Amino acid sequence: MAKPVNPGRLRAATCAIALLLGASAALAKPGDDTKADAKALSDAAEAAQRQLHQSFTNLKFEEFGPAPVKGTIYQAIAGGRILYYAPASEHILFATVYDKNGVNVTALAQEASTRKRLQTIDPAQALVIGPSDAPQVIEFTDPDCPYCRALDKFWAAKAAEGKPVRRLIYFVSGIHPDAAAKAEHILCSPDQAAAFRTIYAGTAPKALEKCAAGAAKVKADAETVIKLGIGGTPTLIADGKLISGFQQAELEAFLDGKKETTDARR
Known part of the structure; x- marks a missing residue:
């Protein structure tokens, strides 16, 4: 089973950040360039950054803002590999996703898939x-x-x-x-x-x-x-x-x- 990782080593969390920001990115509607919408988006990004920093206190952010990913994100397995798909923005993410406790949930899904596929081996x-x-x-x-x-x-x-x-x-x-x-x-x-x-x-x-x-x-x-x-x-x-x-x-x-x-x- 995947174990919690040291937050200080979570350089790979960039992909997880992109997933967490999907909801924030969805606030940016095509054609919306009013100051109110821009402020709402900025406030959402600041709130997301604070929330992420509470979970991973050792992470240092050089940049932080909305990701291009929009809408619901689906998890898929292709060729034995975990990937993520956001149909609203047509993004495919080959990512490693961590939960707030630093547990690699992608690895957990990979292990569960592997155990299932092992049943086909004689x-x-x-x-x-x-x-x-x-x-x-x-x-x-x-x-x-x-x-x-x-x-x-x-x-x-x-x-x-x-x-x-x-x-x-x-x-x-x-x-x-x-x-x-x-x-x-x-x-x-x-x-x-x-x-x-x-x-x-x-x-x-x-x-x-x-x-x-x-x-x-x-x-x-x-x-x-x-x-x-x-x-x-x-x-x-x-x-x-x-x-x-x-x-x-x-x-x-x-x-x-x-x-x-x-x-x-x-």
């Missing part, structure tokens, strides 16, 4: 690498993605430190032209984990293994990727949280949290 279809008693992550990966290869090295380093993970792997084969063939090679190899490490080390053999089961798995993974709206690699799901890209700090925090939980039970 763990039995995954290529599993890692010990059964380790923390589990769902990983969407591409054999030719450089960040996916860096992630594989990271997992190996963490395992050497005594922090292994159990990886439920699904291949994304629609980005690089050779990804499907390399994924099939891994799946058709007698030792899939070893073949995975070799391919991700960048040392693919000239003759790649082929088999019907491997081809079927690659196809099934592609369907899962489309169903979940996965658009980039690596994409991970850890503790129900969607992590886009190789975000080392987030993965370190995930592993440290799991390590503390494990130690507490001993």
Whole structure:
């Protein structure tokens, strides 16, 4: 679950400010340029600024005024991402929204959506690498993605430190032209984990293994990727949280949290 953030670090709250000011912007009607309307708009902006400053006292405003967004704002999910739409002014906002307590409500919505979409994943279809008693992550990966290869090295380093993970792997084969063939090679190899490490080390053999089961798995993974709206690699799901890209700090925090939980039970 998303945790309250430090208000002093809320540089990203600019987007939230834009949303909060939507109602103020709606006061500016086309053609209204009378002094009364201008004063009302100025008063509304001042009131909004005071209200926002009460919630986020450490924020320093260089500028503050009506946003271009008008009317009701709707929340939508497209490709697994949260976005906001204001039909009255036809604005799309790729924003992070915080409530008055500093809670990232966009992240909460994202996590709820992720949990719902997780129900469509069949763990039995995954290529599993890692010990059964380790923390589990769902990983969407591409054999030719450089960040996916860096992630594989990271997992190996963490395992050497005594922090292994159990990886439920699904291949994304629609980005690089050779990804499907390399994924099939891994799946058709007698030792899939070893073949995975070799391919991700960048040392693919000239003759790649082929088999019907491997081809079927690659196809099934592609369907899962489309169903979940996965658009980039690596994409991970850890503790129900969607992590886009190789975000080392987030993965370190995930592993440290799991390590503390494990130690507490001993």
